[in-house]
Amino acid sequence: FSNHKVSFCHIDxxxxxxxxxxxxxxxxxGVLVSDFLSAYNKIGALAKQRCLVHLLRDLKRVRECLWxxxxxxRFCKRLEGLIRRAVDLAKARDQRMISKKDFVKKRTxxxxxxxxxxxxxxxxxxxxxxxxxxxxxxxxxxxxxxxPGLDWQNNRAExxxxxxxxxxxxxxxxxxxxxxxNHGILMSIIQTAGLNSLDPLKTLRELLSPTHQAKTLAAxxxx
Numbered sequence: 332f333s334n335h336k337v338s339f340c341h342i343d344x345x346x347x348x349x350x351x352x353x354x355x356x357x358x359x360x361g362v363l364v365s366d367f368l369s370a371y372n373k374i375g376a377l378a379k380q381r382c383l384v385h386l387l388r389d390l391k392r393v394r395e396c397l398w399x400x401x402x403x404x405r406f407c408k409r410l411e412g413l414i415r416r417a418v419d420l421a422k423a424r425d426q427r428m429i430s431k432k433d434f435v436k437k438r439t440x441x442x443x444x445x446x447x448x449x450x451x452x453x454x455x456x457x458x459x460x461x462x463x464x465x466x467x468x469x470x471x472x473x474x475x476x477x478x479p480g481l482d483w484q485n486n487r488a489e490x491x492x493x494x495x496x497x498x499x500x501x502x503x504x505x506x507x508x509x510x511x512x513n514h515g516i517l518m519s520i521i522q523t524a525g526l527n528s529l530d531p532l533k534t535l536r537e538l539l540s541p542t543h544q545a546k547t548l549a550a551x552x553x554x
Contacts, residue, residue, distance in 0.1 A: 333491045334361075336552065338522035340495060340515045342505065348373055362478055364485050367464060380474040383414050384484040389461055396457050403458060406450050410465075413448065414472075417441050418483055421475055438476045445469055491522055520548055527552050 332339040332354060343350045348370045355363070358375035365371045366382045390407050397403040420437055423429040429437075446469065453459045475481040495518060505511045517535075524534040534551055 333488050333522070333526075335487075336523070336526055338491050338519060338526060340491075340518040340522070342495075342511045342515055346370055362474060362481055364482050364488075366485055367468065372467075378474050378478070379471040380478075380481060380483065381468050381471045382483075382485040383418070383472065384486065386465075386472070387411065387414060389464070393458055393461050397455060400455075403450070403455075406448075410448050413441060413444050417473055417476060421483065424476075425479060438473070441476070442473060445472065494518070494522075523548060523552070 332341070339354070341350075341354055346368065351370055351374050355374060355376075360377055362378045362380060363371065363374065363376040364380045364382070366385045371379070390411055394404060394407045416437075420429070420434065420441065424434050449466070450458065450462050453462050475483040495514075498514075505514055520535060520538065521531040524531045529551065534548070537551060538548065
């Protein structure tokens, strides 16, 4: 779990909804950015943003599998173009290259286009799965257009989890519950320090020093 200032590493044998609730609580007070894992579906949050990179990858697979179906190709091209325009619109807003009035107008047009983006009676299984996912999460695809600075993909979390995956590959995993706990704590401190431009080793020394006044990581993080 990560935002721009904090990374929290939690190792668990399950990827289910209860694990997420155990970390985020009954209702997360912020905007939850995630992939399309079903465990996130019933997690309460202020709002949700699904990863558009994952959606584009699924769209690419549909196009490759049904390359000879012109109707499918037109549908995929239209939807991909819509997503690209939404990302470009967010960049224009963040760089102040568009007026607020024009931004709202174009955002509304994109929402209407997304609402109309559907494929009637899909015959192929891969397209059926994609259309079902699209319909289920349409209200969670353009949330980033309402929250300046919000990521439209979950690349941040992907980057945070990568060192853990590599470490697991090298060490063959944790060998005890205490090892799991220590791994999660140390990785959370190291990566949170990195996000705040703090030296990870120095941060660990300060937290472990019996004479240092700052006994929590929060006390070391700049405002």
